[in-house]
Amino acid sequence: MDPILDLEGLTKRFGDHLAVDNLSFTVPRGSVFGLLGPNGAGKTTTIRMIMRIILPDEGAALLDGRPVDDDRRRLIGYLPEERGLYRKMKVLEHLTFFGTTRGLPPKEAKKRASAWLERFELGDWATHKVEDLSKGMQQKVQFIGTILHRPQMLILDEPFSGLDPINTRELKDLLLEMRKEGVTVVLSTHVLPQVDELCDHICLINRARPILTGALADIRxxxxxxxxxxxxxxxxxxxxxxxxxxxxxxxxxxxxxxxxxxxxxxxxxxxxxxxxxxxxxxxxxxxxxxxxxxxxxxxxxxxx
Amino acid sequence: MLSRIFAIIRREYLERVRTKAFWISTIIVPVFLGAMIIIPSWLAVRGGGTFNVAVLDLSGHFAQPVADEVSHMLSSDKEKLVINLKPIEPGPDPAATRERVKNAVQAQKYDGMLVLPATLPGSGQPEYLAPNVAAFKLLSVLERSVNNAVVAARLTGAGLDPSQVRELTKRVGLKTLKLGTKGEETRDQGQGFLLSYAFMLIIYMSVLMYGLYVMRGVLEEKTNRIVEVVIATVKPFELMLGKILGIGAVGLTQFLIWGIAMMVVTAPGAAAAVGLSGMQMPSFPPLLMIFFVVYFVLGFLLFGTLYAGIGAAFDTEQEAQNFQFVIMTPLIASLLLMVQVINQPDSALSVVLSLIPFFTPMLMFLRMTLVQVPALQLAASVILMVATILGAAWVVGKIYRVGILMHGSKPKMKDLVRWIREA
Missing domain, CATH: 3.30.70 (Alpha-Beta Plaits)
Known part of the structure; x- marks a missing residue:
């Protein structure tokens, strides 16, 4: 197994509350890895620690064997659980902005954004303000922003929340397609049936602790x-x-x-x-x- | 790193420059300030129209001298002020007559009534009774006429010749000249100061307004939950810096527009074209212009950074408002301390106050318009401000880093201290 992401004893306390307790797992390159567990289990805290949004009290996350630092985390396409858009910005401009903050030249960002908007049938909305879009459409825009810089790894926190069944299907298909291209996907969810057919590796978390980790086939x-x-x-x-x-x-x-x-x-x-x-x-x-x-x-x- | 900060700056800048609010404030502020400067001076000299004034002369011998003085004074008036004096016989019961004329004024038969007491030219004060006592020019003409007539009577009574006395007591006046840095002497009757004062108010308002934009921007990112998406690729400090610089650039754009507009208006011939030929355009030295921009930039960076911290620490504008007074206090204090600086711009107290970074943008600028501030003090003020800004950015950067991801409970002072220590 060729690991892309290694978690080594990640631990985070908020005051007296232990949010994540000595969590370790390995994400194989090219897999779809499910970080599963009920609400409040510590999934989002774990992901935020990987992305250095918050810093762990103990432990480390290694990307390709080296600690994730501010530059290297940009190699990851990250969709946080709490996501939003600038409501007054136009869709294409917004995506271009996302692209440029992820290091793309503005022209290239715009080109890729347009192509993705077409693919998601949002081409007609490119010059509309974000606030004119439905929630589902905003989610798609958000997702395009996540993958615009063609990351080799995606970390998606509850990617299906707020999506209707059709959009959920569409997103699943896209993730499987990206996996075929060699992209590693880590996603978290508390709705287990959603990812039953998607994940090949999982880590089940309950009350801050991992209780089950490994290849889904072995676990089954x-x-x-x-x-x-x-x-x-x-x-x-x-x-x-x-x-x-x-x-x-x-x-x-x-x-x-x-x-x-x-x-x-x-x-x-x-x-x-x-x-x-x-x-x-x-x-x-x-x-x-x-x-x-x-x-x-x-x-x-x-x-x- | 620079390209990412630039992406943030660009977004902040374009989003704001494209709003209607930006263009409305760009147009309204100079109009408002111009009005504030021009209207009072305009009101003071202006005052045409026709007034019918009833004159109740209880003394019996002042109606005519007053009328003579009025017509003498109005003979040289350019604005065609006309005052028609209607003498009223006091009759056997002066009090009843006064009441009758008063009713007539009330009924708008007259614009006002002038009552000359029986005791004149001795003691006793003439009265002017009218619904509108804000007709400054009319009042000034009436007052001077009555004054002249009574004084003339007193002088005659004392055996002096009124015209001779008038000649001898003519006002000397004082010609005020402003001494420039290169020894040049320019006539300045205070317009220069008024303009500087206006510019200081612009610094005050701009720092406040753009500071609030920073706070609102940070709050918007928090409540829209966009902040985590952005700081996954951009460091929190870079986001904060980009936001402050982007909004600051909007302010500078506004000043640039105003600067160009002012150059057009003050260009030779332009003033005459808009009918202000009588108004002398005050001079505004380049050094002052440069420091206007410098102090706006430094002031905005300082207060904008503090506002960013408040935006990050709270969830809603209402909550933030309660804390905002901490920032507002030094700004308002500098408005209050202005009087001290104007009266004694070179006193030790004024020098110290103007060197305090939170007051510098306004008070040091104000001193510059009044006296020649030594270069050393100017340099010191800039260095002190830059140091304070860096310190504020360091502290606020930590609050910001923790605060932008916090939702829910309102942080207390001790929480903020903990964030600074832990971040």
Whole structure:
């Protein structure tokens, strides 16, 4: 794994309140990394520390192995959670301004901004004032401002908040497209289903502490474990008494059968076929929400 | 780094220069100041029109001398002031007659009534009764006429010749000449000072106005939540600096426009064209002009920086307003201390006051218009101001860095101190 961003024991206190507690994780180059957790978990504080908007009490964030300083953080495209625009400025001028503060020559900034406005179907709004735009359109303008200088890394704090489903889809597609071009994306959200299909690496934060970090596939494997989702027309009675089965519960029209670790699944399958027709027999892949709830419970049990 | 600060300056500058408010204030301020200087002097000399004044002469022998004096005085009047004096017989009951004429004045049959008491030319004071007692020229003519008539009667009574006395007691007058730096003598009857005074007020108003722009700008970025987007690429200090410089450039643009306008107006022939041929255009030395700009720039940088700090520390303009008096106090104090400086521009107290950086932009400028301030003092004032500005920028920069990201609870003094220490 080729890391692009390394967090080493980031810690931040606000008075007596511990906002982020000894947080470490690694973001692989070219991945979409989800910083997940409920409201108030410390996601925004973490991101602000990476961007040096606030300085950590302890620990450091390394970009390509070196501390993020004022010059190097400009290599990152940053969309803060609290974002706004100058209401009285015209859209294209505003984007040009964003571009020039990120080091682009004004002409180049203007050219790129125009191209992006066209792509987001905002070309007709270029000479309108920002305040005339709808909220969704303002969000798009904001996002264009973030990527105008073609950063190799994006840090987006709650990028989907305030977007309707169509715009959310549009933004997701764009992020996946940018990922194909090699851009690394770090995004935070508290709405887990939004990023279920987007992230390949995650860090789950709860109450200032990381409780789960790593590749999403591995995590799913771990939490899915030896659990199988079965659908068919067979007699379901007494399945829980079969050898190796530790629990059975219904899930919609299917059965969720959990096997003991190491118990072979083919024994379950053949037992089921003897009882009737099996339509589907698949490994259960838990969604992020599911994983998160269980991780929090495990964490609590661990703490006790 | 420079290109980013320049991007901020450019944005601040263009956003403000394009507003209507900028152009309206650019036009209104000189008109207002011009009016303030011209109207009083215009009112003082002007006063045409026709007035009907009833004269109730209780003494019985002053109506005619007063009338003679009035017509003598008006014979040389350029503005065609006409005063028609209507003598009224006091009759057997003077008090009743006074009441009757008073009613007539009330009914606007007369513009006013002049009452000459029976005791004249001894003691007793003549009265002028009218609904409008602000007709300065009329009043001045009446007062001088009555005065002349009564004094003449007194002189005659004492056996003196009034015309001879008048000749002997003619006013001598004092010709005021302003001595310039190169020994030149120019006639100055105070217009020069009035103009400097106006310029000092411009410094005061501009520093205040543009300082408030800085505060509002910072507050806008906070409430619009744009600040975090910007400071992800621009350092907070760069943003603050760019904002202050951009807004300061707007102020200088305004002065440039005024300067050009003034050059056009004071150009030979222009004054005559607008009908002010009688008014002598006061001279305004280049050194004063330079220091006008220097003190505006320094004053704005100092107060603008402080305003930026207040904008960063608070969430809304209302909250900021309560704290604003801290900044307003030195500005208003320099207006109050002006009297001291005008009376004794070279006293030790005035020198010290004008060297205090918070007062310098106004008081040192004021002293420059009154006396020749030694170059050493001017240099000292600039150095002290620059040092204070750097100090203020250092402290405010820290408050700014923390404050622009703070929302919600209103910071107390001890919070501000903590921000400065921690940042």
């Amino acid at each position: 494997e771990r939490f899915g474990g030896n659990t199988w989702l079965v659908k068919g027309s067979f007699n379901g009675d007494g399945i829980d008494a079969l050898p190796g089965v530790s629990s059975v519960r219904p899930l919609e029209e299917r059965l969720l059968v959990e096997l003991e670790a190491g118990a072979p699944s083919r024994e379950l399958l053949s037992a089921l076929i003897e009882r009737g027709d099996v339509e589907t027999f698949t490994r259960f892949v838990p969604d992020l929400e599911n994983i998160f709830i269980r991780a929090v419970e495990e964490d609590k049990a661990h703490a006790e």
